[in-house]
Amino acid sequence: MRVPDSFVRLVSEPAWDLWEGSVRLQTLKDLERSQWLAPAELAARQRTGLQEIVRHVTATSPFYAERFATAGIDPARVESVADLADLPLLTKDDVRGRLDDILSRDFKRAELVPAKTGGSTGVALHIFCDRKGVERRNASALRSDEWSGWRRGQPLAAVWGNPPVARTWRGRLRCTLKDRVIYLDTMKIDDAAIDRFLDDWRRARPGLLYGHAHSIFIFCEALRERGATVHPHGIVATSMMLLDHERRVIEEVCGTPVTNRYGCEEVSLIACECERHEGMHLNAEHSIVEFLRDDGSPCAAGEDGRIVVTELVNRGMPMIRYEVGDRGAPSDRVCPCGRGLPMMEGLSGRTADFLRAADGSQVAGISLIENTLTRFPGIRQLQLVQERELAVDVNLVPGEGYGPETADRLTDSLRDALGADFAVELKIVERISQERSGKYRFSICRL
Template structure:
């Protein structure tokens, strides 16, 4: 199916097919996009006031239609009518993944039938699945926010897309096939099978379709970039959006050198969709305040100061089918008090420091971010192509390494010495030389895994 895609003129897709498809489906996606394109230039105060208004509405709705929130607000002694800002929910316990798994039916709003909600399943990176739902309007608003951030990369609506993604969908119905040709026009490189044949096929499709946006898992885009560099092949999108995994700075540089355009780093999750994204300035990630209120909490549950690493907690303002209030995502990040030179009023996040499950425990009991470990090991020593570190016991690390053919024999000793320097001299290692690091079921890669 993908090999048959032809390049319909972009202007027809942007001005005719996409608007007509929204009319056909009764969707508010493009209308919401127009609103978001305007609101991004509002002042921080205006955006926060609008978010607070949406928060009040969401709290009242959740307590009125969700048995879970009715109990939780009552137990915390919070009257939803009195909520004016996220600070008024400080005594409301965080919504954990365990809460979602154990209380799914009670979390769903009685204003919707379950069969009318869009299901999603997540949790592949933690090994435990999580089922979530979103109402149709919420999905359309989420898609609009994604389109806005896609445009920050330099991509323009109507241009085809190339996705480096796991388990790509295949259109089977007539409606989906028409949508594929006239509206979406996406080619895929399946991250579950990145081999020479798949890459050659992807290059062929690219040259036929000429995508404007390259989108996908950060490390998988890096693997594609390396493959293209070895072949001497130049593919030129107008924008690149890397998401779903930590974007390492050395890998960003390689991607940008190969494709000739900046990489836009985007952050979100299945449960609450888009959380933050870089704009064209690449000075931190703009938080999606139009749709989410993001808290950064220290390990004691108190709000973090600007520049302080903390747990990321999200309240989504647009999913009325399954309200997610003070949901602990399982990631850590650093808030910012800077204003972006782009002029947008959306607040900034300095960086994502990693998944909570990706922090390793040093011999002294302290926690070390996986991103820091990788940046001071994988990217520091020549000859290491891929690296994965797994901690299943306090003083033992399983180190899976993919070496280049010409790697220096001394590299391994240097690598283990660096790991001891970061995590403790008493650590022991089991080193496995492997041909490749396997992906998770989602198609993502994990560089550090803590199973303590």
């Protein structure tokens, strides 16, 4: 029997939270109000949040106590993120090598909720968050899910690699009364899997379709081939790079706009589009995002830089000035939706996945792909891999109209961008394979 959506929203979900003593729905209520506050009021709250977490980390985390002392920063005098300019960034190496010292002494390790990052940059990171922090993080995810058009209580459809399976009675009950998620495992998408997923879809009638952008795209292409459609109220694409042409295909097939979201396991949700889809709002109540030039100074609006996040809600494993490893630009635009949450211009890719041109400059591989993919006929998908200087390997999934001319034009345009002497090795493949985490990467630099 299908539990009515309104019953889940009004009865079983709040009851579940109450039973678990969770602050999730209360936090959601707060966030739904605070998003409309004036930018100055939100900035003031951010400063208060920053002061609190700085006091907390310097008192309970040996790593930060040492870092602040070495940098000569008095925690009592920190008023804004500008006062942390002399604090070294928290790197993935720090997280890997100093985990025990970063964790707050206020929590026992067993009380923290563990997570492991996919390890697409080579080595996996072990990450922890305290339980209340997880609940607050979930609340901000819920808020941005609702920006997509989905309403809390409606079932979800996830296009995801290695979906979790409920093994305990509590897990199964939770699935019936609260989460109600159907999954398409992106590790094995074939006709039979899509048939099963569409059967589940008809039964569950999910309001939200979510997953990595490219996985949703593959699913929608498969639907298009068989002349099928699905009509969720919202679509949330969670991987950082949502390619324009993929967005178009998804929106065409589902008749619903795609809501692009940016986040990572380490500091959770960083930014998300609202219903206007005119850029991403930063998750300002829960984190402070800096965009930095290579010399460490802050970027101007529209200027591309390194993304650095200070999360305000994880007290178990505080992340202060964490260098995410992505590049993007801040924005001074005001969204017509009326929310006071600041915006970012967009993402230009992972720091590690910028290709190195012949003259040593960094080229955003994702932009190269967007420029070529839709311009030349016969290219369905592209992946660029740079293993050495002056060479790039291209994995190409051919589409209708592919021919020798396609390959020539593609090679020419890559040489235009990277250097005339670049060796371009073209390989025709059936599909771009995904990483173990289920994510796709289209531009990979291994230099």
